[in-house]
Structure formats: C-alpha cells, structure tokens
Amino acid sequence: MKYNMKSFLLIGAVLGMANACNKATTPTTSITGSDSAGYQINGQLTNAPAGSKVYLSELGTTQFIARDTATLDDKGHFSFKGTAPEAGLYQVKLTDANQVLVALDNKSSLELSGDATSLGTNYTVKGSKDSELLQQLSRTMQQSKGEMQKLEQRYTQAASSNRPDSMKVIEKQFFAAQARNAAAVKQLVRQNPNSVVSAFAVGNLLNPDEQFVFADSMATQFKKTLPDSRYTKELTARLDPLRSTALGVVAPEIKLAAPDGKEVALSSLRGKYVLIDFWASWCGPCRQENPNVVKAYNKFKGKGFEIYSVSFDQDRAKWLKAIEKDGLTWTHVSDLKGWESAAGQTYSVKSIPQSVLLDPQGRIIAKNLRGEALDDKLASLLGGKPL
Structure with missing residues (x-):
C-alpha cells in the first residue's frame, strides 16, 4: 500500500524534505547584518547545552542554502539578524532530527522557543502570521x-x-x-x-x-x-x-506500437470508458495492483469498458512475459523507452502505477483509481451502483 500512495510522500514535505535536502546543502556567505530593514529571530531553547550551534538556512528551489550560524548562551538564548532576498521559508536547525521551518521577510521579528530535544513538535513561534500558519x-x-x-x-x-x-x-x-x-x-x-x-x-x-x-x-x-x-x-x-x-479535457492522443508491432491509437477506443494504465514489468507496485485491474476488467469489459496499458519497459521480452503471467488480456502499447516514453512525457507521469479514466467521448473524468476505488467508480458508471 505505501508504494501506491504517492501523496504519503508529500505528508512529510514540511519536515521530511527538510532533512533530506540538508545533506546537499552548500554553505554560502552569511547574510547577517545590522541593516534597519531586515528580519530578526530571537530564540530560547530548553534542554540544550551552552555553546550548541543553531543553523539558519533558506529553502531554495531544490535544497536548503546555509545562511547563518548562532551559538546558544548558558540560558539557551540565540538570535539571528539579516536581510531576506524575498519573503520565503527558512529552516532553524540544531540537528536533522530537531529543526523547524519559519517564514521570513524584511519586516519579520520572530520569537521562537522550544525543546531542543524535540524541536519539530515542541515549539512555539510568535510575531509572524506566516510563521504561525506554517x-x-x-x-x-x-x-x-x-x-x-x-x-x-x-x-x-x-x-x-x-x-x-x-x-x-x-x-x-x-x-x-x-x-x-x-x-x-x-x-x-x-x-x-x-x-x-x-x-x-x-x-x-x-x-x-x-x-x-x-x-x-x-x-x-x-x-x-x-x-x-x-x-x-x-x-x-x-x-x-x-x-x-486536467479533469474535463479531452485526453491527448497516444499512438504507440502493440506487441505485434502495429500502432494502436488511444482514440480508436472512443465510445467506451477507457482506463489508461501506466505501468512496467519491473514495477513491483504495478504488478501488485494488476490483480485489481484484472478483476475490474473482467467485471466490466462487456459493459463498455476497455483498458489501454502503456508500459515503461525497455526490455520487450520482460514486457511480454509480464503481460502473459499477470493475465492482462487488453490493449497494450509501448515505445520501450522506459521513463522517456513519449506517452509518459505527454501525460507528465513522474511515478507508476498511474492511471487516467476517460469517458466515451475521450474526456478525462478521474485519475489514479486503485483497488476498490476503480471498481466502485466503474460500477457507478456502468453497473448502477452508487458511489
């Protein structure tokens, strides 16, 4: 289940991303200064020895950029003062396991306090609506x-x-x-x-x-x-x-080779509800999901439902073997270019399994229906079962 739930990775974006990005941080020149216009953070941490370092980093496009370093005094106090290129997110960190994100601009004056041993969950911040929202x-x-x-x-x-x-x-x-x-x-x-x-x-x-x-x-x-x-x-x-x-638009055309070498166009299936299924033989979560897709196909194929599977394989033999082994008896296509698949590029596919459900006119009506969700949706459309 965990591999099919892409959004689970997003759940830890505020903190999990911060920890991962820190490993790639390249220190830069400190922007600490005494300008009248700028931000200031006054902090106090409990359960941290005097002399401990506190680091301030700016969230860039792909990683955190080191901006300043402060030292805790014997009462756990520290402060940062500097200027921000623009309003943005910053990380205040003792260690990867003990850090928080705050929002800073050149009018920010924050009061930050917390427990240094569990800073991510035990802290308070005042003086900035943006930081409080964060x-x-x-x-x-x-x-x-x-x-x-x-x-x-x-x-x-x-x-x-x-x-x-x-x-x-x-x-x-x-x-x-x-x-x-x-x-x-x-x-x-x-x-x-x-x-x-x-x-x-x-x-x-x-x-x-x-x-x-x-x-x-x-x-x-x-x-x-x-x-x-x-x-x-x-x-x-x-x-x-x-x-x-996006939902509601007519799905872009796909025209790739089937296992027999003949090109099959997605539009050739118009008139039916069609599930575009992006997968690959080497994708464990895809193979785990296949029994659910097979079940849905066998249940609804006689009621106006079809599947158009696009493989991200590169090895033709492994692709065909997986189709046979998993009993995938519907339309299959691939250009055998892996993640460089033309269809994958068109549909901005960044992870698999991924699916798109089309109505008989070729409009996109749902995305990434898995397990019972796919069965329930098709039942509502083709079998009279309400969602």
Missing part, C-alpha cells in the same frame, strides 16, 4: 503522517497474514485519511490566500495533479497578490504542463 500546517501534516503510518503498519500485518478483506478496509481508511489531510490543508490555504506559505503549501503539500482545480484557482489568486514570489512561479510552472491532462 506551524499550523506542520501540525496538520504531523498528525496525518502519524495516522497514516499506523494504517500502513496494519496494512503490512494484514498482507503478511493473507487477509485481503482487511487490506481493502485499511486501504479505504488510508485514502479517507489522505482526503482529510488535503481538506485541512486546503482550508488553511483558503483562510490565508495572501500568504507565501499558502503558495508553498499548494505546490508542495498537495498533489497539484489530483487537486488541479483548487491549485489552479489558488494560482490565479497568487498571481494577483504574490506575483513575484518564487512559490507562485514554481506552482505556475508545475500546473502549466498539467492543463492538457
């Missing part, structure tokens, strides 16, 4: 992450005990928890439409593909209120390639 988001994500980790453990136990019915129940609970987390993030963003933290959250704590309508509406707002923010620009850059595959 703390709210962090708490939301931490709570959701904890819930999902427990569900993941239960799922693993059910799988090892061969209890498929329990696995299905837990999977639904996981998706429900995922939906609650996304709703909580969206509510905070709606309440703070003029914050750079909101612009960051939409692009990094939500999946812009699955939340395209919301993300696009917020991007329109950010372009008006935060036109020069890096987070507005990054969000816009992420959304632009997704417009051609």
